[in-house]
Structures are given as structure tokens and as C-alpha cells.
Amino acid sequence: MNSEHDIESTEHLLQELKKIKLDPKALHAFQEQYTPHYSFQSLSDYLNYYIAEHPDLETRKIYIDANIPPSYGNQIFNGTKKRPGKYKLIPICIAMGMSLTETNRALRLAKAPELDPRNKQDMALIICINEKVRTIYTVNEFLEAAELPPPSGILNHEI
Incomplete structure (x- = not known):
């Protein structure tokens, strides 16, 4: 599904x-x-629902591909970290294989700004998401090749 x-x-x-x-x-x-079948009260609700709907996803691999420490990722998934920053959450969404719509939904639930196609770094991130890039390392290679600095926090997570 x-x-x-x-x-x-x-x-x-x-x-x-x-x-x-x-x-x-x-x-x-x-x-x-259009009765809503799913109501997400929080980012963690949404992320956990997404994982449940995609049994091939493993949090350990998500953390590796997103380049985030498991302790920080666990805080996001269990709801103790309710509002991770935009560029802290996007690597998780990318590692989970979310579409642009799904990524923006996660950002809204985190009360973070959505990806903006007028922002140069966001343009590159949107392309990566549309091309189904699954690791932040590949995103960073693309940003480097495009001569764009990575958004603060996306290359090395300063948590």
C-alpha cells in the first residue's frame, strides 16, 4: 500500500x-x-505510519543513509524531538524514500518550512527527491558538483 x-x-x-x-x-x-482515513497529530505519528507501510525500511539503515546518530533519530521517531529543523529532517525523509509531497507533509508536521523551489539549495534537494536519491552522501555529491554549499546541518549533523 x-x-x-x-x-x-x-x-x-x-x-x-x-x-x-x-x-x-x-x-x-x-x-x-474524502473522509480522512489517517490523522497525524505529530511528526512521529507520520514517520512511524510511513515505516509501517514500507516494511523494507529499517531505522538503522535510515540513520546511516541520513547520516544522523541513532540517539537523535530515535528522539524524532519516538516523539521526544517534536520539531527537528528543516535540514535535519530532510535527510531522514530522503533516506526513507519519501516523495516531495510526503517530505513536505513531514516538514509541515515538524512546523518547519517546506522545500522552496525558489531556493537554490532546495532546488537541488527537490531534484534529489524526485530522482529517488536515498542517501545524504549522494545529495552532498550532487550539491558539490552543482557548486552549491549544503544547507546548514545537512552535510554534518551538529546535534
């Missing part, structure tokens, strides 16, 4: 809501069709 398709994107829902006029029956039909 692919979580990206199970959970309607916010953009899709907003487009569908534009079609609903001041018609209570249409609103009720919409609510029936």
Missing part, C-alpha cells in the same frame, strides 16, 4: 472543494468521499 495515494493531497482536496458551491448535499457527498 502506497501512503502517498492513500492520503489525499491537500492540493487535490482544495481543487475539489472549489467545485463545491453553497450546496449542503454536495458538501456532505464530498465529506463522505
